Amino acid sequence: MNEELILYGKNNPHVVPQLEVWGFPISLYLFLGGMAAGILFFTSLFYLLKKDKTMPVPYTRATYIAIAALIIGTIALLFDLHKILNTWRLYTHFDLQAPMSWGAWTLLAIIPLAILWGVPYKFSFINEYKWKNRFETNVAIFRKPIAVLLIITSVILGVYTGMLLSAFVARPLWNSNFLPILFLLSGLSSGIAVIIWLNRNSLERNIFRRIDIWLIIFELSLLIVYAIDLFSGSEAQVSAIRQLAGGEFAFLFWMMVIFVGLVIPAVFEWRELRGAKIPTYVAPVLILIGGLAFRMIIVQAGQLI
């Protein structure tokens, strides 16, 4: 027998017996941030590949969704802070080692960039204003640099949402170098889901479906590597991954993340590429549900062990 118990004290709420400092707002932010990063990555990438005339959707409505997701995610993040009035302290300096500092500065950069990126397209309700045209032509000159900056910041945003968790040595489920890449892939896939959902052109949809199937294959393989890595680790790592593989979170994880979020949409997208008639929104909705569930399960389960 080797039993350890707390005899006296240590009953701080939200820390003991189980850590529950980060909850749904953080999961929501990680999901929305990843999704926005995915959308912005593909819009700027396809712009730089000069596909913006033939494939318009990512540059218009999808970008607005990305802006909305970033703003909603940031609000969720802000209201999770216990001292929201002190938020400006994040911007009095930059801490290279703290993922949250990276995140704060990235958000500060990517939100204005995304707005500048979205503005020149079809804001019909402000069309009558003269300054709008002048503003558009000015922004249009900088489209290329904005696209390059968006690619860089969106990759940082996508990776950082995982890095935020993986930097904690004390939480074995999070402390894996695979997590940032998993979150990036999942975010790219969620971004593509939004682009497909908003798209009415089947040729354009199929291009993104093909990319998405590959992303899902990568994500599934990386999940397997992530699990093997933890299963071959220390006792704490093994019990952490057991929660997902066969323990408390197993049903949710396998059901919502593996099947609903990855396998089923990949099969649907593959059938759609082969010409099957499935409503367009089905696969994207499943991917988005899976992406949110993945963040929620990882955030929750990571704090238990």
Add this chain to the structure above:
Amino acid sequence: MRYAMAIDTRKCVGCGDCVVACQEQYDIPAGYCRSWIAEQVKGKYPNVSMEMRSERCNHCADAPCVVCCPTDSSHISEGGIVLTDPDLCIGCGACIESCPYDARYFDPVNGNATKCTFCHERVAGGKLPACVEVCPTYCMFFGDLDDPNAEITKLLRERDYKTLKPEMGTEPHIFYLS
């Protein structure tokens, strides 16, 4: 200067006076604490051993809470004491998540992340931390590791000791003598 604490697990009876002294010293809200008593039982009857430990923030030399703090509110202050600056704290919770010892919590009154301070004001005034001062079995020792004549350095030279979760690589500054 490197302040550290040594706790004799053979003398500790787990009375909890250190916990209460700390709560009194800092007017800690009911239901919260900055130190606590852990009991570890090993073996099978009749070969059983029990260890009592008074635990708190380990004031790690390589503190994960200091590394992950985005505003530098968590910092290593004079004498290696890990402190939080309430003016800089935004209450994000990263330090609470990062602590392998679960030593931190959100102060319910002002929202700051807070924890054991090694009673740095008392120590600066030449006094001992409140928990060490009240210990009825004199099992707690506080001192400077860089001072070769301090009682704590002598004890660490002469006796077996361990730190908690050394595998985390945080270099804790609380030593448990056995």
